[in-house]
Amino acid sequence: MGPRSVTYGKRDIRFRIADLDEWLGVKAGVMPPPEPARKRPKRPRRGVTLWEAFVVLGVLAGILALLRLLGLH
Structure with missing residues (x-):
């Protein structure tokens, strides 16, 4: 996983310097x-x-059993 980035369009990616420094430090x-x-x-x-x-x-x-019992189904 790389540093946090912001994408503009399809190919243009920008990084904050603080994020790059933190990522490189890690x-x-x-x-x-x-x-x-x-x-x-x-x-x-x-x-x-x-x-x-x-x-x-x-x-x-239960309803079907009751209908069969009453002879309605």
Whole structure:
């Protein structure tokens, strides 16, 4: 992984001198490597979860059993 950069267009890349100095210091062993950035916690999933699908299937099975019992199906 290289120093932080800013890209202009497709090919033009710029670096800050402070970022280059820090990167070179880490590569040469002069400075300790920076701590990795913490990742944000994952967002909860949207949509139907597995247990909700089982609940829906159970309700549908119950309705079908009730219809068969009443002789409507």
